[in-house]
Amino acid sequence: MKLKIVLSSLGIVFLLAACTQSQVNNQDNDLDESTFEAQILEVHEKYLMVTPNDGEAELSSADQISVSTIEASLMDKEGNTISMNDFEEGMQVEIMYDGMLAESYPAQILNCYEIRMVE
Numbered sequence: 651m652k653l654k655i656v657l658s659s660l661g662i663v664f665l666l667a668a669c670t671q672s673q674v675n676n677q678d679n680d681l682d683e684s685t686f687e688a689q690i691l692e693v694h695e696k697y698l699m700v701t702p703n704d705g706e707a708e709l710s711s712a713d714q715i716s717v718s719t720i721e722a723s724l725m726d727k728e729g730n731t732i733s734m735n736d737f738e739e740g741m742q743v744e745i746m747y748d749g750m751l752a753e754s755y756p757a758q759i760l761n762c763y764e765i766r767m768v769e
Contacts, residue, residue, distance in 0.1 A: 684708075684749040687768055688715070690741045696720055698737060698765065699756065700745070712757030717745055717765065725766040732767075742768040 686708045688700035698717045702709040724732050737743070744766045745759070752758035 682749050683746055683763065685744060685746045687742060687744050690737055690739055690743060692739060693734065693737045695734065698743070700743065703742075708751060708757075711751055711753065712755070714756035715751070715759055716756050717747070717759045717762050719762065719765065722762040723764045725764060727767050727769075729766070737765075737767075744768050 686706040687703045688706070688708075689703065690698055690700055691714065692699035697719055700715050700717055701713055702715065708715060719734060724734065724736070726732050726736065744764075745762060746764040746766075747759045748761040748763070750759070750761060752760065
């Protein structure tokens with residue numbers, strides 16, 4: 651009788667642990683998209699070096715951010731697709747990314763969804 655109670659208890663514990671882990675994994679996949687405006691410091695083949703504008707939350711983490719453009723949609727002000735050649739130093743851009751900022755120097759955004767010209 652005691653063996654059945656112990657085995658039942660262990661089964662419930664394993665079931666609850668599996669459900670909890672599943673909820674944690676689902677929360678990890680629901681990262682918010684973050685957006686900020688920045689000035690382009692340098693244009694490279696596969697990334698932009700930017701500095702966040704005053705008032706942007708990212709500025710409290712880093713004054714320079716390397717933004718990967720490998721997976722990003724590149725857009726002009728009207729939403730038309732452009733290429734890296736259309737970006738220039740000093741331009742203002744809006745950057746949409748997964749909210750993850752690698753705390754290195756310069757900081758890095760590896761999962762950028764879209765970069766859009768602002769001015």
